[in-house]
Amino acid sequence: MSLTDTIIIGAGPYGLSLAAHLKAAGVAHQILGEPMGAWRHYMPPGMLLRSEAFASSLQAPRAGFTLEDYCRLKGLPYRPLGMALPLETFVQYGLWFQANLVGETQTADVLSLRRVGDEFQLSLSDGRTLAARKVVIALGLKGFAQTPPALQGLPARYASHSERYGNLDWARGMDIAIVGGGQSALGLSALLNELGARAHVLMRESHVIWHERPQGGRRLLSRIKTPDAGLGRGWRSLFLSECPGLFHMLDPARRRQIMDHSYGASGAWWLRDRVLGKVQLSHRTELRGAAIENERVVLRVLSDGKEASVSADHVIAATGFRTDMRQHAFLSKELADAISNQGGMPDLSAHYETRVSGLYVIGPASAHSFGPVMRFVYGTKHASPTVARHLTGSLKAGTRQRAWPAAHAPLPERSGE
Template sequence: MPTRRTSRPPSSTCRGMCPTSSTPIARRCRRSRPTGCSGCSGSGACSGGRATARRLPSHPCCRPRRRPPARSPSEESVQEQTMADHTDVAILGAGPNGLSLAAHLAASGVSFRIFGRPMESWLGMPRGMLLKSEGFASSLYDPRGALPLGKYCRERGLGYADIGLPVPNATFCEYGLAFQRRLVPTLDQRLVSEVRRSGAGFRLTLEDGATLQANRVVVATGITNFAWLPPNLSGLPADKVTHSAAHADPGRLRGVDVVVVGGGSSAIDLSALMHEAGAKVRLVTRRAELPLHTRMRLPRPLSDRLREPLSAIGPSWRSCFFTRCAPILHRLPAARRLKWVKTQFGPSAGWFMADRIKPVPVLYRQSPVGAELAGDKVRLAVAGADGQRSTIDCEHLIVATGYRPDVARMTFLDRELRQAIATLEDAPIVSLRFESSVPGLYFVGPPTANSFGPLMRFAVGARFAAPRLARHLAATVRQPAGQPATDEALLADQVGARA
């Protein structure tokens, strides 16, 4: 009886390797699934691309496809929850460094989660403050340059210039929020309350009690928690003595007799802004004069450009070195790096504050030696250049003594983790890839200035850190956390040189 023939379905080419042998599959079969392969031909299941009566269902190539069993809704939710509770990289902080890094990781296809309030530290700056950095050095960064500050300002009709026009902090904050919405829409605004080691990675606990497992953790919290009060001015009630970081609204102390202690940018800016808002302000400083930047001549003459070439952190040859040669600076002795970090780019105020600070009474060459309550006022004890002591009474004392990175104050890292981090003058020591002495734990931003130099104290430092760290994470993120850093020898050199 003749064999019954039916029309053949479109043939397809089977390519790849037979599941049960190392022989490549490359013959045409009458079925879309790989029924014809060298693994079957030896048994007679497939012959010249035609199906025969003899089939071997036990062979993987000939086994009929089975639809996977349907999962119940509860099983799907468990799997989704498991996937959501684990990430390759967790970024803590959503300021310029955190958002720039997140934008680079997103472009690299790295699985990450980012937590924090967007631009939180910058939103806490005094209202009306202007940035000292030039417009061209005040952007956040993504690999394609999709939204620099200049483009954002042009889209909204805001005043902008690469050089010579101060950027209002309010504009910078609004720009940062727009950058986050457009390029980092997955930001989780919950705060991370605890990070601890867990197995080969880290266990994160969020402020609402939720937990997350991460292979790598990047700390990008900026200057949060680093406001520094001298010991001789600490310990008084918070309604009488505060740090300048607590005064986002200069008008909150309108009509109040205020003394501001300090001689840097924070003290000068806040004193002028509070005076303009109606407070009775006096500024006390140990300096002989207030440090103010001089205004650049624009357009810049050739002599100025040769003598002081412009960099992202200021005009000078040394500034160009700090900006362009951070990896070289990282390799220098710790003592040299610390000297530059402490002495270069002191806390001078912008040139635009010269006229605004003039109405504020300034007491020069007065060093604070202590403070105490005197009735309902604060009595500040100061010593002059000749050592003679005197007192100044006020209703509120503001201490504008800046910020000092300190691992011990990163209380969201559990105690064991903080103790395992090697430090240089309390700041974390990081490798050329920003990895600390704890494998898998990274730091970016101001806390890394002792390792990379003054560049990291500026927002423009994200232009250097974000692509460098993103490339490293993209190359190593799938390795188990806990493996030694690729440049751990350099890290060991720094650890050995710490103070």
């Protein structure tokens, strides 16, 4: 069994950003996961990122590795604001970042993680066992999909969650119902419509909130009144984008309130013309039940206070995610219970460390501790350097504690035998 200082579970934007910082600091580490794997396999081709280009860079320990730097190097168009960023460009940027600042990753999955004494032991899908002094979980939204009860238990042929979607060619010519009214639901509906499917969005909201296309070159007074921020425009967005440490200091009830009322169902500016007049939208509609009839899925809904039914070949639940660390099957029950509060969310310190010393959580799973910025790539600018500094300091302190000079080594206590 090999021992290393730190193991990072996950090789998406958060895992890669942290690995780059640890490598620059000279901290021995290993990163587990396929680089940008979820973005490569579970996002549909042709998708555009919701975030603005300036807010879509991974966090590097030195200058020269932003998305803008990559686009300039590759001769690709770039604008910090008002540019629709293709998924494919972002994925290639992430792989370029990894090749230059991170190096090799290990693509094996983690089957189990448990605490043994002062170390963590990990069993991998390739049969190996690893040990580490510190472990960082950076798995994004994996395992946290929230599916309405009415759709749970339906065969995969008829129902799925927007969590995992690659190529959508299978849906050509089909009737697809999409439950949800946010970016994921609207984005999928546009792509499906453009592929020749008939998409029908069922949303609880009374209308779609469409974001305006941001414009650069605004006058100083306008920028002061409503500053541009990583999560959008305005002082509230600026606070949530740039001050996760202050968010962490808020009372848990206040944090929960902000999370529940921030960045809800809405659509990006570049989706509006691709959806309105082209995709069927049913507002004020709630899903009540579902059944399979004549090789179709039939949804029972309440729409504008009246019961109705919607028939489709397939239904996609674009109903979001709910953080629950207990859903990570690889975590031992002792670890899962120790790091989670009653709702399954991790209770994190100001350094992203759980209540289990040496075990950290970064990315979307840390959002209830540090705010909605952690649900976006922009959050890497805060999490990666903070965790890297804490890991570096604690590992050095641990080395000093273990490295007793022989002449001054503490004597073992008598066992009483």
